[in-house]
Amino acid sequence: MEITPGVHRIDGMRGNCYLIARDGLVLIDTGLPRTSWKILTYVRNTLHRNPSEIHTILVTHYHMDHVGNLPALRKATAARVAVHEGDAPYLSGEKPMPLPEWPRSLLIRLVRPFLGWTPIRADILLRDGDTLAGLTCIHTPGHTPGSICLFDPVERVLFVGDALMTEGGRIQGPSERFSLFQEQARRSLEKVAGLDFDVILGGHGEPVRPEASALLREFLAGERGR
Numbered sequence: 001m002e003i004t005p006g007v008h009r010i011d012g013m014r015g016n017c018y019l020i021a022r023d024g025l026v027l028i029d030t031g032l033p034r035t036s037w038k039i040l041t042y043v044r045n046t047l048h049r050n051p052s053e054i055h056t057i058l059v060t061h062y063h064m065d066h067v068g069n070l071p072a073l074r075k076a077t078a079a080r081v082a083v084h085e086g087d088a089p090y091l092s093g094e095k096p097m098p099l100p101e102w103p104r105s106l107l108i109r110l111v112r113p114f115l116g117w118t119p120i121r122a123d124i125l126l127r128d129g130d131t132l133a134g135l136t137c138i139h140t141p142g143h144t145p146g147s148i149c150l151f152d153p154v155e156r157v158l159f160v161g162d163a164l165m166t167e168g169g170r171i172q173g174p175s176e177r178f179s180l181f182q183e184q185a186r187r188s189l190e191k192v193a194g195l196d197f198d199v200i201l202g203g204h205g206e207p208v209r210p211e212a213s214a215l216l217r218e219f220l221a222g223e224r225g226r
Ligand SMILES: [Zn+2]
Pocket: 061, 063, 143, 162, 178
């Protein structure tokens, strides 16, 4: 479905994936493994474009529900793959993927062996403040060491991955179950709250809008007052 002009969320994915359709196509996050066909079908049948037009894939962090289709999509599209340098070693298999402490990690430990995963080396290592494909990378560590938000200043959209969870279009704060460093994740939100955006698009759940930056600032003020 089209969320704002040219920004689409692909239907039926575990882990939201967003396509920005302009001259070329840019994909943000890729969902759980073995569902790349849903992304490719959306490009062909809904956008009436060719998957080879996806020139850049950015992932917000290394979790499997966000990077799962990277290997398949890189083959299907020849896109360059970008990730923050803090998460790149987990994506490439140079370092084992860290898990939240027991028992929060129980679910991940149970499902991980069944997901199947081919390590992948990113083409572009992002740092805080970098701009790629019209998106500004904001390093928001905490959920994972290299978690990022991506800011689209033209559409005034902030893609947050799992730096911020939303439920029914409402801001919930960082995921308590899956974030590695809660306090750091919360501090990272203070950083993005300084930007002005109308829509928050999360890794899970529905868009937060309108005036999403005001809603985030309100949420954080409430948290500080607790
Ligand atoms: Zn995550």
